[in-house]
Amino acid sequence: MAANRASVRLLGRTTASRALSAPTVRGLSTATPPSPKTQEVISRSSTYLLPVYARPNFVLSHGKGSYVWDTDGKKYLDFTAGIAVNALGHADEGVVNVLSEQAGKLLHTSNVYHHEWAGNLAELLVNLTQSEGGLGFAPGTSQAGSSGAKVFFANSGTEANEGALKIARKVGKERWAAQREGRSADDVAGCDKIGIACFENSFHGRSMGALSVTSNPKYQRPFEPLLPGVSVGKVNDIEGLKVLVTEQTCAVIIEPIQGEGGINEANVDFLRALRKRCDEVGAVLIFDEIQCGIYRTGSLWAHSKLPVDCHPDIVTMAKPLANGYPIGAVLLRDSVAATMTAGTHGTTFGGSPIACAIGHHVLSRLSNREFIGRLETTSSYLDQRLGELPKKYPVMGPALDVRSKQIVAGYASVAANADVEKIHKQKGVNPPPGATVDMCPHASAARAAARMADDLSAANKAKSVKAEAEKAAAAGCPFHKAATTSDAKPVGEFTKPKHHPGAFNYEDFYVKELDKKHQDKSYRYFNNINRLAKKFPIAHTAKVTDEVEVWCANDYLGMGNNPVVLETMHRTLDKYGHGAGGTRNIAGNGAMHLALEQEVARLHRKPAALVFSSCYVANDATLATLGSKLPGCVYFSDSMNHASMIQGMRHSGAKRVIFKHNDLEDLESKLKQYPKETPKIIAFESVYSMCGSIGPIKEICDLADQYGALTFLDEVHAVGLYGPRGAGVAEHLDYEAHRAAGDSPYPIEGSVMDRVDIITGTLGKAYGAVGGYIAGSDDFVDMIRSYAPGFIFTTSLPPAVVAGARASVVYQKNYVGDRQLKQVNVRNVKQRFAELDIPVVPGPSHIVPVLVGDAALAKAASDKLLSEHNIYVQAINYPTVARGEERLRITVTPRHTVEQMDGLIGAVDQIFTELGINRIQDWKRLGGRAGVGMINDGLAGDVHVEPIWNDKQLGLEDGTTPPTLRNGDPAIVDAVAVTKARKEFDNLLGPINGPLRSNMPMDAVLHQQQVLTINETTSAGIVSPLAPTEMDIPVPPPSSSVSMSA
Structure with a gap:
């Protein structure tokens, strides 16, 4: 086992936040330099290949199933699957046989001639779409006498998207002409129906057309100007559709499940509204299912099981369709396909005999119900295992729990390398050589590794259960099964209410509604925070000995x-x-x-x-x-x-x-x-x-x-x-x-x-x-x-x-000092954030919204602040704020000390660096967001706003502002305001003089303003403004003639 451990590495993505990006190798470190042969290959590549890929320092030579080997004989567990391509693994015997046989018959022919395999694969795609659902067909649809859809084959997903956009542009012009009397389909001079709508965080390819709808400035900027007329919207923003999709829009392209910046799913209500809006304006709706289609969700298409009023006009695909042989395809409704005639589109290599033969073989195997059943079993197992991670990692646990519910069924390649590597490193687990691969090999390897991890960690499991439960409770997971620290044996357990056949399944309904919240990342986790009266703004978590600073409470002045x-x-x-x-x-x-x-x-x-x-x-x-x-x-x-x-x-x-x-x-x-x-x-x-x-x-x-x-x-x-x-x-x-x-x-x-x-x-x-x-x-x-x-x-x-x-x-x-000191502290925190290039949404009030711009990052930042710095700041996500404007909402109070503010600033700065969260300069490069880095008077910069409290009102001009507290300083309590408050209750509770009877929550400082109004007449009587006391506060006897003046 030890030898095997040393010889297996993990091949995967760089980080969890860059889903499906360029692969790197991570695993056990080695000081062994590359062999001369490897160095020779790398040198040749560096000399003659265009350097558009950042490749790791080894050379792959061959693969089998879930594994690949380099030229030096090192073995790797492949978690990239060729970036979601090798659905049947490396060197699959069935694929190899079809490739060999067809290459010996007819490798290539011009597309001006027929060959059998293009029609065979197209027929299979259409029939499967009808039977499993998609493209307007409900599952089980039969279209006797009519195919109901057409297919165009290309060489890649990018080419498929280019073809779909080209078709949609032609359809748009014909629909424009049809609305104008006397215009034929060819008479489209002056047509303005050429706009294309796409969405943030999308990826549709790197050619000029596909790049124009890939809304990532990092990819686009070096190649501008791109195609004109492209508008960018936000996924799941229903209200924004009328502005995004207009009468001038000919095409809308969207990934039902995005894979570029994580696994982000468009919800049913949004897709239904998008379909409706496209129908209203006559736009063609394109689903890019290159990443998520062909059984990566357990169905042929990610939208197969959605209601038909959510379905697109066109679906594009590639990736696993031929298990690594170059192919892409456009599947489109007959109503859209009718616009295309001979000569309107074409390709030299797309749909070749060998590509279509392999595609037919792969799709036939992937669509086998037994195979799908095994995928579902594997997916359920992976979901279960990922679902257990929150118990072990209370900070990132909730995010992992969400990811486990969004994972694409049956494919381990979508699990972040960092997550899997963490499990393996901690438990010393590597899949055994010669593992049986009777389904998706990547899922099989991941399941085998997880089972081995269970075996190796069983001995330590019992003594860690209580600690895990405490962590889960502290992370605010009251519905967690392990959220109990009791040693008593349960006398029973709750079970789900019985479902009566024929009746509405209420429990299933609850689960589905909760799943929606998880899928759109709006599910709320409530932290267990208990504010301490004697230590405000300190609180303890579920574990009473664990104390944290509270930086997000609405008790703005500490009056609680x-x-x-x-x-x-x-x-x-x-x-x-x-x-x-x-x-x-x-x-x-x-x-x-x-x-x-x-x-x-x-x-x-x-x-x-x-x-x-x-x-x-x-x-x-x-x-x-x-x-x-x-x-x-x-x-x-x-x-x-x-x-x-x-x-x-x-x-x-x-x-x-x-x-x-x-x-x-x-x-x-x-x-x-x-x-x-x-x-x-x-x-x-x-x-x-x-x-x-x-x-x-x-x-x-x-x-x-x-x-x-x-x-x-x-x-x-x-x-x-x-x-x-x-x-x-x-x-x-x-x-x-x-x-x-x-x-x-x-x-x-x-x-x-x-x-x-x-x-x-x-x-x-x-x-x-x-x-x-x-x-x-x-x-x-x-x-x-x-x-x-x-x-x-x-x-x-x-x-x-x-x-x-x-x-x-x-x-x-009767006391303005709390308000003044709060605003002074807010100014200080905002200024120091600005000095560190940390983005705060500009505003004139006491609110300090630190812009993050990503739901997962905002949750991760909040978790890290709590677990690593004992600072509680709540992440604010959709629907409280718009998607893409997620933030940390920080509340600064007059009771926060200089040292606590120093700690907050340093912790936020550190976490922004660790998580790679955009700073002000990054937002400027991206065009700005939520007032941060926006264009202001022709210049890129933050929108400037004057605070509502001016220096005079804050007492900064005359030096009457209360001082900011330092650690160990007692809080300030105003004697005149205390007297006035007591006086108001004389008739109901009786007069009261002398020390406060409040079980005084902390040491305090009695603070009287130096200027008092007595019977509305200014008096020059001066008292000591700061009078330290013990546990009780001596106050002057109540007098109806004394009130505080600002």
Whole structure:
């Protein structure tokens, strides 16, 4: 075994992220130099061959089954299969016999003559497509008397794609002419139906036409200009199809499963919408199945089992069709093929007798049901084995689990070399010589290796189970079978509910829906994160001794453990108990609820407010009720609005018009289309949480006034964070006026906040509690209170939660320092990222979205930060953000220290390097994405935006900004704000003086502003701004005459 181990190497791809790219050799290192013969061959190749391949330093001489040997006699396990070509392995006896026999009869003849094998192979392709499904045929279709499809043979996949595009261009011109009276099919002067649509991350070949639709700048740039008229879209972006595929489009080419940048699958809904859109505009739909067709998914075509309304007009193929002999083919519907006549297309070598004879033999064997059955068995085994990897690798485990479900059936060559090599290296496993190959040899070898790995690791398995379970739980996998660390033996186990014959299979439905989430990489893994009150922003994972820094929580200011908030909650809990006791209209409407609503109304200087269980419910219930009650109401919704707003508008049944994000011209053009008397509501946000942009609130109010609309402003990610009192961006836009007005409940006439009709906010982010609310006129709030089911039919929030939320609002109204320090820390982090060329989506707010641009890389980066650096940052993927704009959303708080920020910057920089994630300069070369590296005033660079907080408001001009904390520094708690918060509860909880009774979560610093307002008159009384204390915070006796001034 040891000798055999030393002689077998793995032949595979360089990295998992470059699927199906040029192969390299990786395996056991050796110091043995190449032999003179090998050196001679390599030297000759280097001298005379065009250097377009980066080949490794050895020469292959022969192969058999799964293995190849070099000229020095070294043996390799081949995981490239000639890049997905050798479906039957090397030197297959059947293929060799057919090749030898046909070469002795008729090797080549011109395509102007008939020969038997072209027709035989074409017939087999069409018949199999009809019987197994594809090209518009449902499985089992019979087309007696008509073939229903035609075939054109080429030499390669690239040539097949070139032929398909050429055919589609001709079809487009004929369809254009047919729509114009008096035009014949040959009279196409002035035809503009010549556009071609393709998709990001695609690969269709390297000739000029195929390269034009291969949307990778690395491949395209050296050979520009390419074919004009090519548009690039995003796979699974249904909304973008109308812009991508237009009346001028003649062809759309797509890989149903992409293989260039990973295994990325187009989902059924998208393919159905794409088919429909092509039919609407008369475009030819081409499926490039060169990588994924001919049984690589267990079916003839990747689309064989899809509904026929997802099927293409043309399928292109190559790769395994002749097991390595050059061949490619175009399979097209008769309705498309009818446009091609003698002389319109041709090839010299394509469809030769020997190529078609071999192709017929290979396809006959691949389509054998017994063979397919063995492939399915092998695929299931590989899927099972890959599915076990998440237990061993909790960080990359979820990504491996997704990959195992996407793996192309029966072909080990699609498994990343890094994954397989890792298993083999760790367990010292190599496939034995002379392994039986009765199916795809690469799948056979991988299965044999996996079984040997099981045998070799069985002795160590028992003692590692508990550790693996702990890791799986820590990675947030509550549905993992091993996610338990109990030593007790189970008394039973759960089984899937029984399925009654003839009834709907509910469990199967659940599984299929979950599979969709895995396939489009939108399945969410929830990390087990437990924030520690005494150590904010530190948390522990499922293992209580493992602590991590939290860099993505929405507790923006750390109010979740502010001592006066906790004190108030403790006192309320002691007096009023745990639960609310009912709905608001039945025993659940207490003084604490009413006081919180009054507080929120005062915050926004509105007559009334209403508290809900969350702002999702507040948005949903309010918009659904408004839209259903207002006669003929029309909603105008920003394209980046939160899901809660979208759902509310949908539930209302009212018409919804979507305008481009923050685009005032687009909004006005849509408002103009409706009479002024038509009820209209413009729904938008102040801070958009995933990109950090700010809504043009004042300008939207102007349009609302002009066109008779209400304004509905979501301030969820702004309340507590903007404005002198924390009322949000609408308050911040008139900062000085609101600062001067203090805590007056009355509106400032003409201010932006006064002009907004309806404001919604949350208590669960900057205020560190839970709940949501609306604020507006008395009658509006009363109508929602009386009609909204989401308010009426649910248990109200517990009194202690409501009291804590109110204490938090009051504290922040009276202390601006938390907001200032947060913004200063955000500025610092953004600047340091920019210095390291790390891309942050530009925005004027506190949001720090670090652009990654790839779902798998974003998840990997998040996992590595957590496992290797003890930093928790959540990856944000589709559908929360658009595909290609995946990111890490970082939350910087006033409680993060200088040292913690240093650690974050260094860790992100290191991981960007390790994973090869695009930096700012890379995005500039690619034309930019999500505001990073975009063209700005004619120059390539980041879009520049001014932060909403200016230096004066931050206290940077007069030096009043609280200092950024360092490790070991106590947190800052403002004494005046504590006093004000306590005072608000005198009537319900009784007066309280002296040290805070909050079981103080940490050492703290008492911080009083040097300028206090006493009875609205400035006093020059100075107190020590920083007074270190022990576990309790001494505060001055409460006084209604003392309030904090910014």
